[in-house]
Amino acid sequence: MSSFRPFQWTYPQKTGSGFTIIPNRTMINNDIEQYFQQLASRLKSFDIIINHNLPFLLHGHLKEWIHKVHKLQLHVIHRCINSIEWFLKTITDSSNGSLNERQKRDIQFELNGMINDLTEILEGLQTKARFINDLVGQNFGYSNAGQYNFSITDDIQILKRMLIKDPNIDRVLCSNDLLNSNNPSQLKILLHELVEERKTNPNLRLVYADFSTSPFKLHNFIVLPFVPSSLSTNDDIMNVLLIGESGVGKSTFINALVNYFTFETIERAQANKPIVLIPGEDSPNSCKSYVFNFGAKDRRRLRIIDTPDFGNTRDMQHILEYIHDLTHLNAICFLLKPNMTRMADLVSTCLNQFFELLGSKFSRNVIFCFTNARPTFYTPGESAPSLKDIPFNKENTFCFDNESFPYLVALHNKIQFTEEQKREYETSWSKSVQESQRFLTYIRTQLSSYPLDDNSQSIPHASIKINRMIRPMLEAIRNLLRNRILLAANTSTKLIKLCPRAIQRQRAFCTSCVRDAFHLGHFWVLPDDAHEFRNQCLTCSCTPSQHISIDYILGYDTISASPNDQIPKIDNLIQELCSISVQFAGFLRKHKDDQFLLGLKQLIAEEQQICSDHRESNNYNLQLVRELQILLTSYDEQMTKLQSTQQSPDLQFIYGQIQTVEQVSIIQEQLAVIHRHRRLLQHACDEFEIQRDSIHRKVFSSSESR
Secondary structure, three states, X not given: XXXXXXXXXXXXXXXXXEEEOOEOOOOOOHHHHHHHHHHHHHHHHHHHHHHHHHHHHHOOOOHHHHHHHHHHHHHHHHHHHHXXXXXXXXXXXXXXXXXXXXXXXXXXXXXXXXHHHHHHHHHHHHHHHHHHHHHHHXXXXXXXXXXXXXXXXXXXXXXXXXXXXXXXXXXXXXXXXXXXXXXXXXXXXXXXXXXXXXXXXXXXXXXXXXXXXXXXOOOOOEEEOOOHHHOXXXXXXXXXXXXXXXXXOHHHHHHHHHHHHHOOOXXXXXXXXXXXXXXXXXXXXXXXXXXXXXXXXXXXXXXXXXXXXXXXXXXXXXXXXXXXXXXXEOEEEEEEOOOOOOHHHHHHHHHHHHHHHHOHHHHHHEEEEEOOOHHHOOOOHHHOXXXXXXXXXXXXXXXXXXOHHHHHHHXXXXXXXXXXXXXXXXXXXXXXHHHHHHHHHHHHHHOOOEEXXXXXXXXXXXXXXXXXXXXXXXXXXXXXXXXXXHHHHOOOOEEEEEEEEEEEEEEEEEOOOOOOOEEEOOEEEOOOOOEEEEOEEOOOOOOHHHEEEXXXXXXXXXXXXXXXXXXXXXXXXXXXXXXHHHHHHHHHOOOOOOHHHHHXXXXXXXXXXXXXXXXXXXXXXXXXXXXXXXXXXXXXXXHHHHHHHOOOOOHHHHHHHHHXXXXXXXXXXXXXXXXXXXXXXXXXXXXXXXXXXXXXXXXOOOOOOO
16 A cells, blocks of 8 residues: 555635645655655645736736646646556555656656756746836836737838837837846846836837747847837947956956946045955956946946956966857956066967957957056056057056055055055045046047957857857767667657757766666666856866866757658768768867867767666667767778878868858757857856946845846
């Protein structure tokens, strides 16, 4: 006899689906009962969200979304019931009341996946619901643009005809979830401006048009009736990359800069608590950005991008990848100390690498800032570099005294200074405030934003794109081989589909920790067990070198085979991807190990582990191992042939191959998720936003709420 009976379900007319688990007697399967009790608790919390919280926040909008999540919830409930019934029957039929551990683990893995998917969907829908509730609170209407018959080829005039009834009183802000997530400050400014406009014209009808599910793809915010100034452009934010050696004082410079922008005099600064964005002087191990908002009257914002200390190849590669994900760059700012003897070598070495990515035309956007400049009377001293084609003059050179900021902090800590010291620091503060304003004015008025469009061609640019393709290409090859094996066996009409999902924080695979495979159709598959990673793993005790950074998690689904799923077509695509992998590896091998080869060997090792762990039912995985080993042999032969020519692939040829790979749908989906992850990481985790209107009370950080 089992220790519990199935969920008892009722469907009260007003409260939704209630349920509980009812124990029969002293439990003999405590772990199973506890597991289903936990599931029931989570499903009850979903019930409150779906039937109460969401309808309250959505004000009648997005009813079809609530209906969809409710159907998904019922599907999960029914799957739980079926699972309990299976456990009951298994325990009853078993002579000793024991369960098959593998089957138990598979069912729990499936249920956990369904619960986690539902949790993620509800979290996203609750975020949208809170946003819609805020809009309603500001007397905005909400319109789901997905309900209109917009197409991908439509233009702004068509949007205007469909969404604007009376151009004299209608104002429609067009956006989507991704734009809102990537540009929260710009969204806030636009909403504020529309509310302010309504104060002067109370008859205005304000509407937020949500294009999140529309085929028409928005790349920027649009306010209808459309005027050019309502379109978000690169001029809205000024991106400045801050470069410096260890010990130059980048953290102190950023802390000082926000105080210089905020307090014009030392007296005002003393009357307020110092603003400290970066505690201590620890150098960041990844790029962090600080966005300065200067108030509603000045829509242009300044983003200072703090970088790891310049000096090693790995950090430089990280900086180049960070730049690659920006839309534009306004300046590279070198932070230096006066009288540096090796300044020219430092700047030249660094700029050569930047120019490889950006092109030499960017030389006019290079600026120099000197810290601790009081002893040299606010001049660079003997540090003036001799740099070919790089301007170095009064106009693009700025001298600060970082010591005035620690002085301000010391005053608030009741440290005493002589009158002479006070006068020196007050003078220092005044000069630094003047320099900070000149610094800002120069970037605003003298430097044009440099577009970082994806059409540029360079060796670093191609290398970044290829490195991001390695995992998508290898996973595509493995899954194509899986489906080829299924088609050849002719035992099923179901194929396997990859379902990549973006992750919002830094995660990594551990190559040492054991992963339990789950059954998917005829194959065993290792799940993506992503570990939280911050310089070291927060999930396991394995060393950082045993971890591989990832941009996304792979899920899996089964789909029906279509007429296009033919073995010859799959074979041709696999061979094409293998050949392109060889070309890519040959292009990259000047700078690093063959990551394609290492990745292919890792796939084989994973499949061999599965075959070892599941000897009783591993025929399909064994075939996959053999196919991967054949592919590895072909890869080695092609690489040997390429190396014998002693010729590197032509850059233009490589870009043609990149374009070919980007058009493969199974890879295209993974690359899109990588791009989304990078944007999320850049804006949600590594960016801090400082609002001018609240800066005297508290510095608002966009990462604090995450």
